């Protein structure tokens with residue numbers, strides 16, 4: 016039997032310049048660039064993944080980073096089945112911002128799984144986050160993995176984990 | 192094309208009127224929009240004017256989401272136009288288009304406008320790009336500035352210690368961008384550089400007239416009440432506060448103060464490094480973020496802490512519960528920071544921060560006041576003894592080994608505790624009490640906790656009191672030696688024990704060394720006390736020998752003792768006085784003995800070994816040395832620190848370290864003793880790795896002499912038994 020195609024929305028959320036766009040480009044197109052081109056608004060990329068015989072079309076919403084001038088627009092989150100919350104391991108400030116974002120996520124998308132990505136883990140010497148940050152995020156109900164869009168480390172895994180958490184990969188049916 | 196359509200097209204807009212499940216394109220000839228629809232394989236009716244809603248949503252998932260907001264706007268009479276925000280669409284050829292949708296009603300008719308911003312986008316983007324590039328740079332600068340300032344600070348201190356010249360410093364920091372001031376403890380300025388003059392806008396004559404140190408202390412005190420105490424006590428301090436300059440304008444400065452000490456421990460100078468961080472501050476406040484968190488550990492910072500405790504005080508305490516405040520200060524942090532570098536220092540701080548957070552309950556409040564100081568506000572305590580338990584847990588978890596640059600380090604901390612059970616309280620008073628208690632814990636030898644006691648307020652330092660008691664104790668012979676057997680698992684028959692000192696305190700009962708060795712070390716009392724231990728141990732050994740109970744006794748020797756010029760003479764005297772054979776005596780020294788003057792220490796130890804005395808390296812793995820460094824040291828035995836043994840069942844790192852220590856030691860022909868063995872599982876692990884001796888509660892606690900005599904035969908038996916159990 017041929018499985019049907021299901022579309023699922025996943026949002027990339029986080030402070031500016033943490034590597035949201037780079038992670039999507041790594042995952043979807045297998046490319047990476049060192050040049051920083053900030054995202055304005057939203058860009059949606061599609062990527063098919065196979066899950067237990069079903070084809071799932073991931074609609075990945077790369078959302079502009081949050082900074083002094085830009086807040087996360089709640090309407091962008093609507094209908095998301097999962098959120099990747101991205102932080103930059105070399106910028107402690109991004110942790111503070113992420114903690115705030117996770118509040119917004121909790122309000123807007125109650126019950127929707129959030130996976131935290133500590134990105135730029137290739138920059139070991141500039142790494143500034145400690146265990147306490149990770150624990151802080153975990154206390155907020157966010158599972159955390161270290162990723163690098165540059166080397167590709169754990170990028171596939173992060174999306175796989177997301178898909179699993181969305182209740183697809185494990186074969187657990189979604190609640191209606 | 193009508194004129195109106197032409198205008199709409201010129202504006203780069205596609206105007207769609209909603210009609211049931213369809214959208215009708217008003218400017219049906221819109222080139223760009225039709226091309227884009229075609230490229231996204233969206234079916235459009237022949238004349239190009241009708242698109243069904245489903246196809247539109249399929250082509251633009253972004254619009255699908257926006258339509259929900261749009262419907263709301265259309266449904267509501269008099270509603271405003273809603274905008275979708277910009278999104279980027281990529282066409283078949285890979286070109287990107289920046290679009291924005293708007294929904295509005297025109298005469299009650301729902302209209303969807305799609306605006307094409309592609310041509311003006313790069314300008315718009317450029318502004319955002321620049322703003323974010325600058326913000327990133329700013330974050331980076333702040334972090335580098337902090338790091339450089341600390342580095343400059345310790346470079347200057349090192350220079351003064353080595354060269355004993357302030358002139359040299361003045362020369363080298365003349366044009367430095369960081370402000371530098373060196374002054375005497377009374378505040379009298381010895382040198383300043385131009386950067387300092389620039390911050391304060393005063394000439395150096397004026398600057399030397401005001402006591403800048405006093406000014407700083409009073410300006411910073413509101414935020415940092417312990418500042419004065421910290422520097423007077425000879426510790427390093429850093430912080431950020433607002434400071435008045437000569438021009439009357441307040442500047443934000445980030446200041447580090449490091450005391451330089453003479454040989455005798457007296458403070459000779461303060462080295463102060465300051466940076467004007469007003470610019471960063473103004474950027475930060477304009478961003479509306481007040482930080483509130485420490486940069487390194489991400490714990491709530493000092494300001495956040497004060498806000499919190501003030502709020503608690505304002506709210507008042509209710510019920511039968513009290514409040515406990517713990518002031519935690521890491522021991523020897525500055526040394527670690529200097530030895531291993533600031534990056535490692537920051538790593539340690541983060542690790543300690545996370546351990547502290549983990550050791551307390553969720554609703555307790557942990558903050559990082561800066562430097563190596565933390566506080567924990569424990570709420571809802573019913574009994575004071577609960578705080579003791581928390582403090583012990585904190586001390587233990589901070590002490591667990593940490594791995595930095597491939598080395599293992601054990602940190603320790605001193606904790607001051609104070610409690611409040613009144614419904615209203617003064618936060619500043621509470622903090623000062625906890626700080627004083629912490630200071631007392633430091634004086635009493637570090638690595639421990641103390642409760643605040645009003646006696647701490649009076650001027651006789653606690654340390655002096657303990658010191659006096661210690662002097663009396665030596666006179667009154669209040670010390671006793673306990674002996675802890677080491678069991679052989681490699682077939683040695685000889686009975687071996689480690690001699691451990693205890694103080695039979697007239698008021699406090701039997702005290703472990705942790706309670707007094709620190710003070711003995713600092714005050715120099717360790718010399719007579721150490722000699723007493725050595726003489727006593729040799730005496731006991733000689734007595735046993737005369738009863739044909741052969742025994743090898745290991746005695747702990749502190750770095751200070753070993754470095755004392757008379758140590759060798761004292762040792763040989765005691766050996767001949769007691770006629771205890773040198774070959775039965777072992778000296779346990781720690782890695783810290785080798786920290787200074789490595790070669791001289793090696794020579795001394797070789798001389799001691801020539802007497803027949805054996806040397807054991809104690810607490811191995813917790814100091815600053817690597818395994819390879821072990822090759823240079825003339826030792827016969829190596830004692831793996833108990834923290835690793837205790838970690839064997841918990842973490843792989845302890846297992847890995849223990850295994851590699853054992854195998855390296857056997858390669859170097861050094862016997863290994865495992866300390867603190869408390870469980871069968873630990874013992875099995877060690878036996879399989881062929882450790883030579885084990886010591887710990889699993890076998891024996893430290894025994895009084897009479898208890899040891901009773902167990903003597905049994906120990907011999909155990910040694911024998913293990914000989915046959917030895918794995919091949």
Ligand SMILES: Nc1nc2c(ncn2[C@@H]2O[C@H](COP(=O)(O)OP(=O)(O)OP(=O)(O)O)[C@@H](O)[C@H]2O)c(=O)[nH]1
Nearest residue numbers: 031032033034035036037049054080135163164165
């Ligand atoms: N070394 C390293 N650099 C990375 C990594 N991921 C992203 N970067 C770099 O970080 C910068 C920002 O990356 P982006 O992917 O544009 O960040 P973003 O989160 O999409 O930023 P905004 O769209 O502005 O919110 C770029 O210079 C990237 O090259 C990574 O894993 N390692």
Ligand SMILES: [Mg+2]
Nearest residue numbers: 035036053054
């Ligand atoms: Mg981006």
